[in-house]
Amino acid sequence: MSAAVAASGNADSAASASGASASSASDAFELSASDLERFRRDGFLVLPGFWSSATTASVRAAAERLLDEYDPAAIPRSVFTTDEQQRHSDAYFLASGDAVSFFFEAAAIDQATGALLVPKQLAINKIGHNLHEREPAFRAVSLGDARVAAICRRLGFRRPLVAQSMHIVKGPRVGGAVRPHVDGAFLATAPQSVLGLWWPCENCTQRNGCLWAVPGSHRRPGAEAPRRFRRRDDGRGTEFLPPEEGAPFDLAGAVPLEIAAGSLVLLHAALVHFSEANLSDQGRHAYSIHVVEGAEGTTYLGDNWLQRPEGPSAFPALYDDGSAAREEGDAAGGGAAGVSGAV
Numbered sequence: 001m002s003a004a005v006a007a008s009g010n011a012d013s014a015a016s017a018s019g020a021s022a023s024s025a026s027d028a029f030e031l032s033a034s035d036l037e038r039f040r041r042d043g044f045l046v047l048p049g050f051w052s053s054a055t056t057a058s059v060r061a062a063a064e065r066l067l068d069e070y071d072p073a074a075i076p077r078s079v080f081t082t083d084e085q086q087r088h089s090d091a092y093f094l095a096s097g098d099a100v101s102f103f104f105e106a107a108a109i110d111q112a113t114g115a116l117l118v119p120k121q122l123a124i125n126k127i128g129h130n131l132h133e134r135e136p137a138f139r140a141v142s143l144g145d146a147r148v149a150a151i152c153r154r155l156g157f158r159r160p161l162v163a164q165s166m167h168i169v170k171g172p173r174v175g176g177a178v179r180p181h182v183d184g185a186f187l188a189t190a191p192q193s194v195l196g197l198w199w200p201c202e203n204c205t206q207r208n209g210c211l212w213a214v215p216g217s218h219r220r221p222g223a224e225a226p227r228r229f230r231r232r233d234d235g236r237g238t239e240f241l242p243p244e245e246g247a248p249f250d251l252a253g254a255v256p257l258e259i260a261a262g263s264l265v266l267l268h269a270a271l272v273h274f275s276e277a278n279l280s281d282q283g284r285h286a287y288s289i290h291v292v293e294g295a296e297g298t299t300y301l302g303d304n305w306l307q308r309p310e311g312p313s314a315f316p317a318l319y320d321d322g323s324a325a326r327e328e329g330d331a332a333g334g335g336a337a338g339v340s341g342a343v
C-alpha cells in the first residue's frame with residue numbers, strides 16, 4: 001500500500017483554502033478542472049480545510065450532545081457493522097431513514113447480557129440517518145452550505161437529493177473496522193448516481209482508523225453491478241443479493257487518507273473504501289451524507305433499505321435545475337468524470 005494521502009490538493013478552491021464556514025459559503029466556490037479530473041481518475045477527492053475549525057467544532061459538539069442525551073435503555077441491542085452476519089435489519093434500523101437513531105458498536109456490548117462495556121458516549125458506532133433535516137448543526141453543513149450544492153452541480157446533478165446522513169463515532173479503543181465496500185451496494189438509483197461526502201471532525205491517522213481508498217477501483221470490471229444490501233421482496237427485513245459473498249475486493253494500491261479535521265472527501269458510488277479499527281486513545285468522529293439524483297430519468301430503487309414513508313420525494317433537494325443539461329458530459333469530458341449516471 002502506498003504512502004498516505006495527506007491531500008489531493010485543491011488550490012483553486014478559494015473557499016476551501018480559506019476554510020470558509022458553512023454560513024459564509026461563497027457562491028464563487030466550484031471544483032476546479034483538476035479536481036474533476038482527479039475525481040474521475042481516482043473515484044475520490046480530498047478537499048482540505050473545507051470546514052473552518054468553528055464549523056468542525058459545531059458539528060462535533062452537536063454529536064457530543066446527542067451522545068450525552070440518548071438513553072441506552074431505549075435502543076435495541078443491535079450492532080451495526082459492515083459484517084453481514086451482524087447487520088441488523090429490525091424495525092428500528094428500517095425506520096431510521098427519517099429519524100435520529102443510535103447504533104451500538106459490537107465491541108461495546110456484552111453479547112450475552114446486553115450490558116454496555118464502555119461509557120455510553122463511546123458505545124455508539126453511528127447516529128443516523130436523518131441528521132441533515134432534524135438536527136440544526138448537521139442541517140447547516142448539509143443543506144445550508146452553498147458549496148455542497150456547487151459540488152453537486154459541477155458533478156452533473158440536476159436535482160440532488162440528500163437521502164441520508166450519518167455521524168460515525170469510532171470511539172477510542174472501541175471503534176470497529178468498516179470492511180471494504182462500495183456505497184452503491186447500500187443505496188442505489190437507476191442509473192446509479194450516489195455520491196458520498198465525508199467530513200472527519202478530528203485529525204485522521206492510521207492509528208485512529210482513518211479512511212482508506214483504492215484509487216481507480218470505481219472503474220474496475222463489474223463496478224456497475226455490486227452485490228447489494230436491499231429490502232427483501234417478502235417484507236421480512238433486508239438481505240444481500242446475491243446472498244453469497246463473491247471474491248474479496250482487490251485492495252492493492254489502497255491509500256490511507258491521513259487528513260485533517262474539516263477536510264471533505266468525495267466518494268464515488270463504486271469506489272472501494274474501508275477503515276480499520278480505532279486502536280488509539282484519540283477519537284475519530286466523522287459526518288457523512290449521501291446525495292442521489294432526483295431529476296426525471298433517474299429512479300430511486302424501491303428495494304433500497306432506506307425508504308421514507310412518503311417516498312423519495314421526501315428527500316430534501318439542494319436545488320432543482322429541472323431539465324438543465326448535465327455538465328458532466330460537457331465540462332468533464334464524458335460519463336466517467338461525474339457521478340450522475342456514470343458509475
Ligand SMILES: O=C(O)CCC(=O)C(=O)O
Pocket residue numbers: 168170178183209210211273274275286288
Ligand atoms: O467512517 C468510516 O470509517 C467509514 C465510513 C464509510 O465507509 C461509509 O460510511 O461508507
